[in-house]
Amino acid sequence: YELGLASDKRYNKVIKKEERLNSIIKFVKGHSVSPNEVNPMLVSQGTSKLKQKQKIASLLLRPQVNILKLSKTVESLKQFIKESNIDNEILELAEIRVKYEGYINKEKSLADKMLTIEEIPLKLNFDYFALKSLSYEAREKLTKIRPKTLGQASRISGVSPSDISVLMVYIGR
Template structure:
């Protein structure tokens, strides 16, 4: 993990500008010229750019922009995944944290699952039969989808904040 973190840090802190690259290098490696300064990490986040190709990017002087290149395939693959999917991964982490925050939210023992808009018939039946005590327990019932848990959360918030008209 240390080598992965070190390489990710290096990619984020190594910058290239249009004037420092050899003629045609951006087109060769990236498919198009660059108009401004970019970090190697932001260039790697492009869909068609591979780590190995990026490491061959040449300066106007003829030397490689990157003096260090990892060769272990597994590590290179992890770097590419981490850089290319960073936005998605960050959003998923946020979603997980939100879910954890609501895990212990108590469900009223007399909750009317028929009043929760958008729940499927099957999910309603399972919730009525199991009568989970918390939102987390509801989410662990087979067949209760994350979308159904979100609907329960919205319903609970509306109940708590007195928006009875939209429940």
């Protein structure tokens, strides 16, 4: 937008779409449904009934349940969608974000961890054969290549993530 690649109209459309997306996500994370409201639909989809109130977002984590089915069953959700002018595309995006949020956060944390190991130095004269917890192949390759950092070691073919974990424990990280 700031570089002139998108018009004001297009930029504003994207901003409004993102706002509607965030509003529906906030709604499903904050609103609970009662068992008698959704149990008939859950049974028809072949999934277990609710025994107590549950957030709409937690229902979306079930593979058999999607936001379109819920929007036909849950009156408060149906009303919110109508009042907020939320279309099926935004509903689908919201469902994807809710369903995969845990996985995405886990992957982000793993990526952050990988960035931190990138700069951890390794001693150039380190005796890798003294670490019996490393696989034999890893000991051979690390001794031959002599990586300067843990990040470099992690990219050597034959050095597994468990070998990197052993090195991290040894260096005290």
